[in-house]
Amino acid sequence: MKKNKTLSYEFIKGLWEINPIFKQVLGMCPTLAVTVSVMNGLAMALATTFVLVFSSLLISSFRKLIPNQVRIAAFIVVIATFVTIADLVMKAKFPELSKALGPFVPLIVVNCLILGRQEVFASKNNPLRSLLDALGNGAGFLIALVIMGGIREIIGSRTLMGYSVLPNSFEPWLIIILPAGAFLTLGLLMGFANLYVERKKRIELEAGIAKYKAAKNTLDIKLGEK
Amino acid sequence: MNNVIKMILTLTVIGIFSGGLLSEVSNWATPKIKKNQKAEIEKAIFVVHPNGKYYEVVQNNKVEIYKVFDAEKNLIGYTIVNSGNGFQGKIKIMTGVNIKLNKITSIEILEQVETPGLGTKITEEPFKNQFQEITALPNIIWVKGKSLEQSNEIQTITGATISSKSVVEIVNAGIEKARESKNRGLL
Numbered sequence: 001m002k003k004n005k006t007l008s009y010e011f012i013k014g015l016w017e018i019n020p021i022f023k024q025v026l027g028m029c030p031t032l033a034v035t036v037s038v039m040n041g042l043a044m045a046l047a048t049t050f051v052l053v054f055s056s057l058l059i060s061s062f063r064k065l066i067p068n069q070v071r072i073a074a075f076i077v078v079i080a081t082f083v084t085i086a087d088l089v090m091k092a093k094f095p096e097l098s099k100a101l102g103p104f105v106p107l108i109v110v111n112c113l114i115l116g117r118q119e120v121f122a123s124k125n126n127p128l129r130s131l132l133d134a135l136g137n138g139a140g141f142l143i144a145l146v147i148m149g150g151i152r153e154i155i156g157s158r159t160l161m162g163y164s165v166l167p168n169s170f171e172p173w174l175i176i177i178l179p180a181g182a183f184l185t186l187g188l189l190m191g192f193a194n195l196y197v198e199r200k201k202r203i204e205l206e207a208g209i210a211k212y213k214a215a216k217n218t219l220d221i222k223l224g225e226k
Numbered sequence: 227m228n229n230v231i232k233m234i235l236t237l238t239v240i241g242i243f244s245g246g247l248l249s250e251v252s253n254w255a256t257p258k259i260k261k262n263q264k265a266e267i268e269k270a271i272f273v274v275h276p277n278g279k280y281y282e283v284v285q286n287n288k289v290e291i292y293k294v295f296d297a298e299k300n301l302i303g304y305t306i307v308n309s310g311n312g313f314q315g316k317i318k319i320m321t322g323v324n325i326k327l328n329k330i331t332s333i334e335i336l337e338q339v340e341t342p343g344l345g346t347k348i349t350e351e352p353f354k355n356q357f358q359e360i361t362a363l364p365n366i367i368w369v370k371g372k373s374l375e376q377s378n379e380i381q382t383i384t385g386a387t388i389s390s391k392s393v394v395e396i397v398n399a400g401i402e403k404a405r406e407s408k409n410r411g412l413l
Contacts, residue, residue, distance in 0.1 A: 036342065070233045074240055081244040085251050092258035095266070156342075174343040 010129050014136025016200075020113045021144035021186075022193035027113035030104045031145060032182040038161050041149030042142070043097045047090065047105055049138030051082040052114050053131065056122040060130035063123050075118045076109070083108045113141065148185050152176050266336075267292075267320075271305045274322030274332040278302060287412050289403040294322070301325060304413065307336070308400030312392040315339035317348075319396050321357075327404055328363035333397060338389075345389035353390070356380040357397070365398045 020026050027048070035041045055078050059066070066074045087105045090098040098105065108114065117137055122130040153159055156177035158166040175181045271281050271292055278294040290307035303325055309318040317338045322331035335349045347353055360366065361378040368391055369375075370382045382390035407413050 066236055067229060067233045069229075070237055073237060077237070077240050077244055081248060084248055088251050088255035088259070092255040092262070095259075095262040172343065177342045 007129065007132060010132040011136040011139075014133065014138070014140040015143065016140070016193065016197055018137075019140040019144060019193065020137050021141060022190050023197070024113070024116070025190075026116050027111045027141065028186075029107065030111065031148065032179065032186065034101055034104050035145055035148040035152055035182065035185075036156065036177045037100075037153040037159075038146055038149040039097070040100050041145035043090075043094070044101060044104065045138070045142035045145040047086045047101075048108055048111060048113065048141055049135070050086050051079060051108055052117060052138050053134045054082045055079050055114060056117060056130040056134035057127055059118050060122040060125060060127045066123075071123060072115075072119075075115060075123075079114055079118070080109045113137065144189070148182075148189060151185050151189075152181060156181060267307075270320045270334045270336060271322075273334050274305055274320055275303055276332070281305070284407070284412060287407055289400070289407060291404055291407060291413070293413075303331060304404060306400040306404050308396050308403065309337070310392060310396040310399060312338060313340050313345050313386070313388045317389075317392055317396060319393060319400065321397050321400050323362060323401060323404065327401060327408065328361065330357050330360050330362050330366075330397070330401075333357045333393075335393070340386070340389045344383075344386045347383045347386055348389050348393050353383055353393075362398075362401050365401075366394050368394045 014020070016022075018024055021028075021031055030044050030048070034044045055075070058078055059075060083106060086108070087098070090101075090105060117134060121133045125133070150160060153161075154165060155173050156175075158164060158168075158170060158172050173181070176185065268281070271294060272278050275294045277296050279297045280295040280299060281292045282295075284291040284293060284304075292305040292307075293301060294303050294305055296302045304323050304327070306321045306323065307318065308321070309316050311317070315338075317340070318336040320334045320336055322333070323329065324331065333354055335354070338346065338349060340346050340348060357366075357380065360380065361376075364378060366378050366380060367376075368382050369379050370387060374381065380390075380394065404413070
C-alpha cells in the first residue's frame with residue numbers, strides 16, 4: 001500500500017494530516033512547557049527536528065541490521081547521541097536560549113514524537129522516505145510550536161520575538177503564559193486544526209462524488225445512445 | 227545463540243560509535259561552555275560592583291565568593307553567590323558587599339523559576355534597586371504594605387511575598403556565610 005504513495009506526500013502529510021501536535025498528540029511535554037515565546041518554540045522545534053532527521057536517516061539506513069528484540073534500545077542510544085550533540089552545541093553557541101529551554105533539550109531523548117517516528121516509519125521504510133517523513137513531521141512540529149508561542153507571547157507578554165506589538169494600555173493575560181494557558185491555547189488550536197483538516201477532507205470527498213456522478217452520467221448517456 | 231551474538235554486537239557497535247562521536251563534540255564544546263559561564267559570572271560581578279575592574283576567586287572555600295578590585299587594584303569588596311529555595315524552585319543570587327561586610331552595593335538574580343509576571347518581578351529594577359547601598363548589619367528585613375523606616379529594610383512585591391522573602395533570606399544567608407569565611411581568615 002505504501003508503495004503507491006508519492007514522495008511529496010511523505011513530507012506534506014506531516015504538516016497537517018498527521019501533524020505531531022494536533023493529530024498524533026505526541027511530544028506534549030515540551031509543547032506545553034516551552035512555548036511561552038516564539039523564540040523558545042522555534043529553538044525547541046529546530047532542536048527536535050535536527051534529532052528527528054538524523055535519527056530517522058541513520059535508523060532507516062541500518063534498519064535491516066538491527067535485531068528486532070533490541071530495536072528500542074538501539075533507537076534510544078542513537079536518539080540520545082544526537083540530543084546530547086544538540087544540547088552541547090546549544091550550550092556552547094546559544095547560552096541564552098539553552099538557559100531558557102532548561103531541561104527540555106536533554107528531555108528530547110524521551111520525546112515520544114521521535115521514538116514514535118522511528119518505530120512507525122523509519123524502521124520500515126528506506127532512507128529517502130524516512131528523511132522526508134522526518135522533515136515533514138519536524139516542520140509540522142515547528143508550525144504548531146511557533147503558532148502556540150506566538151499566541152502566548154502576544155497575549156501573555158505583549159511582545160512578539162521580543163518586540164512590543166501591543167499598546168501598553170493592554171493588560172497582559174498572565175494566565176496565558178502559565179501552564180493553564182498552555183492547555184487553553186493547545187486545546188483551541190487543536191480544535192481549529194481538526195476543523196481545517198475535516199473541511200479539507202469533506203471538500204475532497206464531495207469533489208470525488210461529483211466527479212463520479214459526472215462520469216456516471218456521461219456513461220449512462222453513451223449507453224442510452226447505443 | 228546466533229541471534230544473541232548479533233544483538234550484543236549491534237548494541238556494542240552503536241555504543242562505540244555514539245561514544246566516540248560524543249567525546250569529539252564534547253571536546254569541542256566544553257571550553258566554549260566554560261567561557262560562556264565565566265563571561266556570565268564576570269558580567270554579573272561588575273553589575274553588582276559598578277566600580278570594580280578586576281576580580282579573583284577566593285580559593286578553598288565552601289561558598290562561592292569573589293574578591294573585587296577597583297582600577298588601582300585596591301580591594302573594594304566581595305561578591306557572594308548563594309542559592310536557596312524560592313516559591314517554585316531554586317533562586318541563585320549574586321550579592322555585592324563592601325569590605326566590612328556590612329553594606330550591600332547591589333544584587334543580581336542569576337537564576338530563578340518563579341511565577342511569570344508575579345515572582346519574576348524580583349529580577350526587575352524596582353525590586354532589585356531596593357538593595358542598593360542598604361545596611362546589611364543587622365540582617366536585612368522585609369516589610370509588607372508599610373513605608374520603610376530603617377536603612378536595612380526592603381518592601382516585598384505585592385502578590386509575590388514568598389519570592390521577595392526568599393530573596394532576602396538568600397542574601398542574608400550568603401552574607402552570613404561570608405562572615406564565617408572571614409572569621410576563619412579566608413577573606
